[in-house]
Amino acid sequence: MRKQRQPWTKKQQLIFGMIVLVVTVIVSITAMLVVAVKPYVDAEKQVIAIAKTKADLHTVSEFNIYNGQATYYGLLGKSGQGEKLAVIVSHDSGEVDIYKQSDGISKSVAKKAAKAYGAKDISYVHLGKYGKTPIWEVKSGTQYYLVDFISGQVIKVEGL
Numbered sequence: 001m002r003k004q005r006q007p008w009t010k011k012q013q014l015i016f017g018m019i020v021l022v023v024t025v026i027v028s029i030t031a032m033l034v035v036a037v038k039p040y041v042d043a044e045k046q047v048i049a050i051a052k053t054k055a056d057l058h059t060v061s062e063f064n065i066y067n068g069q070a071t072y073y074g075l076l077g078k079s080g081q082g083e084k085l086a087v088i089v090s091h092d093s094g095e096v097d098i099y100k101q102s103d104g105i106s107k108s109v110a111k112k113a114a115k116a117y118g119a120k121d122i123s124y125v126h127l128g129k130y131g132k133t134p135i136w137e138v139k140s141g142t143q144y145y146l147v148d149f150i151s152g153q154v155i156k157v158e159g160l
Contacts, residue, residue, distance in 0.1 A: 070091065
């Protein structure tokens with residue numbers, strides 16, 4: 001003889017509903033993150049491939065995106081000969097600018113220059129271009145300090 005199954009209690013239904021809700025939220029958030037990160041990862045792969053062919057960049061230690069007057073991709077890395085390079089690739093034209101890191105200032109020097117201009121808590125430092133000038137964009141709060149990569153001078157402060 002078969003045992004008849006008892007209906008779920010209100011407590012069991014509530015627990016099951018909460019589990020379903022939590023799993024749905026986790027799956028939704030994961031899917032949104034994958035969709036949001038994919039364009040960044042795709043851009044990174046494309047830009048690194050361009051830098052490897054046009055700038056002889058063999059290892060990449062850093063990749064970032066600068067969105068100023070135009071969009072630029074900044075890379076730091078080493079050439080096949082072990083020389084430290086800074087490479088800036090234009091999103092629009094694909095133009096590649098190659099600089100020896102020793103010919104410019106470091107991120108830490110760019111931070112110091114921005115702090116001398118009033119920057120407090122620095123969120124990030126990205127490599128990019130402002131017009132024809134290679135720059136470090138130093139973000140502090142709602143302010144963006146554009147520091148000339150070559151001279152180390154703050155050339156512009158932008159704010160929201």
